[in-house]
Amino acid sequence: MSDWGVTNTENVQSVQYCFPNNNLSCTRSIRPEAEYIIVYIFVSVTSVFTVFLNLLVIISILHFKQLHTPTNVLILSLAVADLIAGLILMPVQGMKLIEPCWYFGEIFCSIFPLILYVVVTASLGNLIIISVDRYIAVNDPLRYPLKVNTNRVIVSIVVNWLFSFIYSFYLLYESLIYPERNHTCIGECVLYVRLEYLILDSFVCLVAPCCVITSLYVKICFVANYQAKHINSVTDKKARSEKKAAKTLGIVVLVYLLCWMPYYLTTLSLGHDENDALLINIMQWIVCMNSLMNPLIYAMFYRWFRLSAKYILTLKILEPSSKYFSLFPEEQ
Template sequence: MSNWGVTDAYNQTIQYCFPNNNFSCTKNTKPGAEYIIVYIFISAVSMFTVFLNLLVIISISHFKQLHTPTNALILSLAVADLIVGLILTPVQGIKLIEPCWYFGEIFCSIFPLIFYVVITASLGNLIIISVDRYIAVHDPLRYPTRVNNNRAVLSIVVNWLFSCIYSFIILYDSLFYLEGKHTCIGECQLFIKLGYIITDVFVTLVTPCCVIVSLYLKICFVAKHQAKHLNSVTDKKARSEKKAARTLGVVVIVYLLCWIPYYIAALTLGQDSGDSLVINIMYWIVCMNSCMNPLIYAMFYRWFRISAKYILTLKIFEPSSEYFNLFPEEKL
């Protein structure tokens, strides 16, 4: 007898994830319109995230004027967010409507590790960028000597190494002790000890929030203090500092909106929730933060709009295009 599907008392068709396997998980069918709408939305968000972050990566990599320590940090953030758009957002979105896991047991183990490494690295990049902006505003005269490309690259490497080690520790049990955790074929659930969840709250929510918020408040204080002593020479610099403060303010708001709902759900439901719909939705909201980052850190700046125009009109293929001026207001 084929185990393709059965019908329950409410005349709803219950199918199997893998019809030819007696150990397959079952799934409830959903209306076709729901599938189509959700898949279109997931695809649109994923492509938008990839598109924006590719623009950032190409801009900073190609144009010489953008080869600065700050932009190197933004480049690292864009790479992390690009991985989110390419891998995490589509897979996490599919998990919202597909009750079965079709990507195999190996990827089931690797996917949470990729998720944690990339998301943690993205958060680390946000902190480093906040520190960089604070130094630039608080000590602008010594900024070129305190922050250079080599130190920026070193901070990026340390950030990614920490993200890998931290994620490996948090997910150690899920990676190497999977026996008995999956009840049927087609199931992929993430189990994390409650102690690790609490630790994760402090590492990826409380600590980053404290650092970013405190730096943001200090930048606002410095900008306000300098605004009282403006003159024709410092006016442009003051506007730049206010812009940095405003950008960090948006970062704080978006960061909290994306992460707080996830941790509320994780601490409320605990590890026994497995891959519940609520947890999957919260994971996907976290992924949405990677779509917002390029808007916050790039589209607020005129150089990004100019470089994006050069890229989209294919002018970057012109000779010496890497030396194009992206700051026309500085041209004398």
């Protein structure tokens, strides 16, 4: 009797119930308090910083007239996806890294993976469209204004988001219709996706886009190098500008693919094993971190973003004529 009491006390110290008043509650292991604090501070700072930077991008493109271009509309759509990631995906994914219990209810347990898939798939779609846009701008600059305009870009963005939703719903149909399959006890939220769906998703969201985007940017580099050798002084400035824009967006695409590859390599090898849930969560967090990287890349390579951010943070955008401020001053 005495031995039983000692064992029970040790279990209470090392294991707790997610919902102590519920007999169907899952159990969770106790971790050091310092570990909780460090992870939550990191997640909070990263999420806030992601939201802040992407809000700067969104406000800049919406406010300043000089930024109302088809390419920047695509960047706006990408920033909206990154903003959603910072507001919803990163905080929840961060909690899943440290907290084994799910406290957001069964409905959100089913909806959250859908939001995750829609946002990251839409981001990938935006990057593909941006790649096509840059290819046309560099390969056929004279007819670019005729082929690409704001209305066509908006239509492509709407189609991209609709496709992302339909595709994500198709992949997650079973978990959405039968949410009870996602948990065996109260406080658990595990996403199970069939291996054949994982293979399909890796082809649709990694292999095929990687081939398309890589081939486009290889062609962009060849065309840009050719133009650099044969252009005259009149078109020199425009060509250099297009080449720099293509290079910057190429870096955005490269960083995106580097964030995605670990996730797919992990899910294809371990995604069907529930014991690897923590590793899957880490890979999903790396995918979400891409939403922070994009505005940082803009800040490093786009002078217009640095200037617009300065105007926003100093509240100069409150001036009546601020939307006509020049963001492309001539370089001395």
